[in-house]
Amino acid sequence: MNYRWKSALLTLIVRQRRSLRESEAAFIVLATIAGLAAGFLTNLQQFIAHSLQHLFYGVTINRLSALASIHHPWRLLALPTGGIVMVMIARLLRGRKRPPIDVVEANALHGGRIPFVDNLVICVQTIISNGAGASVGLEAAYAQMGGGIASVLGQWMKLRRNDLRTLVGAGAGAAVGAAFGAPLTGAFYAFEIVIGNYTPAAIAPVVAAALSAAFVTRELGVEPYLIATTANRELALPDYLAYAGLGIVCALIGVAIMRLVTAAEQHVQSWRRITGWRPLVGGLLLMPIAWFSPQSLSAGHGALHLDLLLRPPVAFLTAILLLKIAASVISLSFGFRGGLFFASLFLGSIVGQIFAGLIHATPLAFTLDTGDAALVGMAALSVSIVGGPMTLAILMLETTHDFALMGVVLTAALISSAFTRETFGYSFSTWRMHLRGASIRSPRDIGWTTSLTAGRMMRRDWVAVTEDMTVADFRARVPLGSASKAIMTDANGHYRGVVVTASAYRPDLEGGAPLEDLATLADVALNPATGINVMLQMFDTHAADELAVIDAEGKVVGVLTEKHARRRYFEEIEASQRALFGET
Incomplete structure (x- = not known):
């Protein structure tokens, strides 16, 4: 039962x-x-x-x-x-x-x-x-x-x-x-x-x-994250142009931060004496920064609201900007774990306020609202580091409930995103994975390409010949029309090249000629782990329509044709496209 x-x-x-x-x-x-x-x-x-x-x-x-x-x-x-x-x-x-x-x-x-x-x-x-x-x-x-x-x-x-x-x-x-x-x-x-x-x-x-x-x-009674903004404003063409400039400035700073984190991390990892103790050393280095400015602590939620409320001078904001960047770089490069999502929002708000303050200091009659510039900077810098221009634009909308500001927010966010992609090409998360050897630039699904390896697609039935054979031996072993190619190996089974059948049947070729003279692609072969992208590039580079697959010892384990590799590649692309539109 x-x-x-x-x-x-x-x-x-x-x-x-x-x-x-x-x-x-x-x-x-x-x-x-x-x-x-x-x-x-x-x-x-x-x-x-x-x-x-x-x-x-x-x-x-x-x-x-x-x-x-x-x-x-x-x-x-x-x-x-x-x-x-x-x-x-x-x-x-x-x-x-x-x-x-x-x-x-x-x-x-x-x-x-x-x-x-x-x-x-x-x-x-x-x-x-x-x-x-x-x-x-x-x-x-x-x-x-x-x-x-x-x-x-x-x-x-x-x-x-x-x-x-x-x-x-x-x-x-x-x-x-x-x-x-x-x-x-x-x-x-x-x-x-x-x-x-x-x-x-x-x-x-x-x-x-x-x-x-x-x-x-x-x-649970948690209040939503809200930011108060200017009630009334009129945004003209000069405002859009100024905020577009702010978008470029934020993109430059965002790329600089990502590169700075990477450079510091690589430099710190080279310090063998503190290997295994890096987070402790990082915590000690953060202490004087936090003592000088508590705004460098944690992600910066409270500091963001505090600075928007108090509107401190440009010199103070510049000091906070540099200290916060230093604290973030130290935290990540010395082994603390976390993201830069809200830190980039905080840094962007500071950059926006500094940008507005510098414009106010010029003799031009044109000015920017400091609060608006802070919000635009938040979106623009965060887009550069995190990615997702619509995500940040909608975040600004939901946290401010200010539809009038969305035009300039989108302008700066899209320009920052485009500039970052053009000059750098990665968000912070994909950049760090790229440094670990993963060839991705976005979260789009490319995992299916990892399954298209030579070892999985090769066939195990091939015509084998040895390097000590003559042309006459080859003709007896491989009749014309039975196979287009044969794989040459030495006496121990190690790969020595590919012999095209037609080349061994040339009328001007004597039967006693050594077969090894006809071998091609002796230095070109795939290994079972070779991925589809490298594989297709090798077919193109060497103008080959069939390559041998060899193991770590150099012995032939299979062969793979260009036709089959490309067909499997296009099949997977088609399947991916069907999934994209919800088709089974």
Whole structure:
């Protein structure tokens, strides 16, 4: 009887999984569940991080970065303390063969599959880093856990690759939307930054997840993130031109920050004496910066509102800008974990205020509203670093409720995005993955190309000849018309080249001639791990229509034709395009 109940339960689960794969309504329900979970986990992580800040720094209502000064310098020991915890975590993870997979990498390379342990590692490290006061944001942890829990649900339900990617994007976007109380921002974050495209089939589940996550935030009594703006304004052509210039300035600063983080990280990693203790050293270096300006602590939520309210002079803002950039570079290059999403918003607001202040100092009659310039700078600099121009434009709309400002926000954001793509080509997350060897420039799904390797596509039946044979031996072994080519090896089976059958049957060629003189492509071969892009390039470079596949010892394990490789490549592209438009 017990066996029958288990069998019936298993059958029911299989049917439910099948219905989710076939029913759009069921998939929307699953996305809603993922959104509810993402909203709860986002608020839970926020609570834990703020509790740590309360424990370390004594802050209660105010944000950490809004402190006017650190009254008790000993509290800054929280920074090296957090560094020691990060060192301990790194030692616990020393046996791992690869770094944790984040949501962008998962959707681009792994079809949305994220091991749940990776989610825990990233989130715990980010919460500790932010809670200790390092200059990083929690948004990376929000998106990771939201997308991660969605990935677990999708894998358990055995969703198709494209559906799983959509669900992961919906969960990550829902988490970001819950953090700001801005569901449309979360939806656009999913499309632009995690999924990589807009598809009709994905709109409903992504929006459903974002709305459900924002609902959780409201039900928990968390106030949405709001910024007050100028009530009335008239924006003319000079304003648009000025804000376009601000967009270029923000793009330049954004690219400089990304390159600076990379250069500092590579330089720090070369210091062998502090290997394994980098977070501790980074915490010690952050202490004097935080003592001089608490606005460099954490992500900068409180400092952003404080500076918009007080409108400090340009000199003060410039000092804060440089200190915040230094704190962010030190935090990331010395091993603290977190994102630059909100840090880039804070830095952008400072750049906007400085930009407006410098225009005010000129003898021109033209001026910019400082608050408006701060909001435009927020969007423009964040777009350069994070990506997603519509995401940031919608965030500005949902946090200000100011439709009149959206024209100049979009202008600056689009110019910043285009300038960054043209001169740099990466967002911060994809740039760091590029440095690890992943050839991606966006979250678009290119993971399918990793399955198109020579080892998977080769055929194992080929005509083999040895290098000690004569032309007469070859003609006896390979009759004309039986095979177009033969693979030459030595006595031990090592690859020595390709012999074209037609070349051995030339009328002017004597039968006693050595066959090895006819071998071509002796130095050109594929290995089983060669990817499709390199493979096709080799076919073109060497004008070959068939290449041998050899193992690490140089022995032939298969052959692959250009025709078959290109056919498989175009089949996968066609399948990807069908998935893009929701076709099965």
